[in-house]
Amino acid sequence: MDFPVANLIKDSYERFPRQMKVAARWLVDHPTEVALLSMREQARRARVPPATFTRLAKRLGFDGFEKLKKVFADSIRGGSESRVGSEEKLLVQRDVEGDGALTIKALHGHLSELAQPSTIATLTAAADLMVAARQILCVGLRSSFPAAHLMYYVGSLLGSPTILIDGAGGTANDTLRSIGPLDILLAVTVCPYSRYTMQVAEFAVSRGAKLVALTDGELSPIAKLSEIVISVRTETPSFFHTMTPAFAAVECLLELIAARRGSCALQVLEANEAHLAEFDTYVLRAPRASRKF
Structure with a gap:
């Protein structure tokens, strides 16, 4: 406010x-x-x-x-x-x-804030940056990891050059070797904030990359480093916070990116589906919704 x-x-x-x-x-x-x-x-x-x-x-x-x-x-x-x-x-x-019903209502309120014109404008600006980027690096730890992984996974299905800063075998920092002014870092972190995510953000910005922060407000320590701040609410009546609005924000970003990539996204999706079908990956094949980009 x-x-x-x-x-x-x-x-x-x-x-x-x-x-x-x-x-x-x-x-x-x-x-x-x-x-x-x-x-x-x-x-x-x-x-x-x-x-x-x-x-x-x-x-x-x-x-x-x-x-x-x-x-x-x-x-x-x-x-x-x-x-x-x-x-x-x-x-x-x-x-x-009781708190159970109130949690659902709280989530409804948090998600409705993503539909505000100012938030939509922010998501649109972030998607525009990502579509133009050479590569999109995604980082998020602990409860923030699934949102970062979703951006990486679905982004790759759309043909976006997404890279997950994961760290299997102690190689997390290796992915930062080539980051530069043509790249975007999507950093997901909420209170109490990951020290490593902050370090990655500071390094990326020092190399000239643009930072898109998905975080819990303008007073988040990562916000002051960011080109764009996507704010999501995380509080619930329970003893743990929610990452549901962060997931929704990432899904909105992906939809915007898919729309901008148009037929290119459809071609990559079809190639991915064919590859998965070769390995008989799924028990049931989901019906495909028709999409116009």
Whole structure:
């Protein structure tokens, strides 16, 4: 969300102490919850002491957290009454339906944000860069690995020059040997952020490659290195985060790339299908949907 206080937090973020950074990220990433929830509940969810929010508010020039909360509430109401109403319902339903149902509703909300015009424009710009690239290197560790692998695997099926920075046999860094200004690095990382992914990103940028970051917000440490930042939400009511929006973002990227590659993508897909058929790879053959690129 962009309004004066959020921009002030972003501008000052690097100067905050560690716990205050956690609280600041909560404010920027959850503006509706800031407007609706008590300070103690927000502190519980952000996993910092409530006093941290009070100190942050004063650091930003407010008398206390309630004054800061009012600014968020006014901005939310000015931007979207309907969203406030839906978020209020979501918070009430936690007690009625339990966290399982609320997780599904949270995912629905996260995915709907990918349909916003600003996100679509970002995905389109990233796809344009990737189609023009000499090679697309993909990196992501731990829970971020499947999204990076999906980009590599399906991208290769479409004939895109995708390379996975994997590390089998300790060879991960070998794939970076040829990276340069004509290349793209897609880096997937979310809080608490992979140190190795950051190192790869810094190296790629130092070689002139363009960085597309798939991460959990503009305050992610990888964002400041990036040509394009694709922001996805990861929080759930559970004890683990979700990578579902990251998967959806990659699938959108792949669809955009396929559309841009047009008949070339279809030819490569047909060749791949023929190759898999030679090895009798699948038990059942899925019906092919007709596609127009």
